[in-house]
Amino acid sequence: MYRKFVLAAAAVLALAATALIAPAFAQGGPAAQKVRAACTKDIETLCPGVQPGGGRILQCLKEKKDQVSPDCVAALEEARALRGQAAQ
Numbered sequence: 001m002y003r004k005f006v007l008a009a010a011a012v013l014a015l016a017a018t019a020l021i022a023p024a025f026a027q028g029g030p031a032a033q034k035v036r037a038a039c040t041k042d043i044e045t046l047c048p049g050v051q052p053g054g055g056r057i058l059q060c061l062k063e064k065k066d067q068v069s070p071d072c073v074a075a076l077e078e079a080r081a082l083r084g085q086a087a088q
Contacts, residue, residue, distance in 0.1 A: 032079070035079050038075035042068050
């Protein structure tokens with residue numbers, strides 16, 4: 001049951017990440033995969049009781065930004081930068 005929650009949380013984070021990046025990544029492109037790989041452990045550790053959906057997991061990570069791993073922060077920032085490039 002916990003494993004299903006973690007997988008669901010990772011999927012939600014991936015969806016949230018795709019909202020930050022170009023639509024080309026919406027189907028799980030490289031940036032979304034990188035975010036998912038870099039942030040899964042942070043979600044498990046920092047946001048275990050957060051219900052997936054509605055951007056709640058991303059909000060949890062923002063609220064605990066001082067505790068989020070450098071790899072997760074870097075992946076989210078990279079995704080955000082790609083979104084900015086796609087908007088140009």
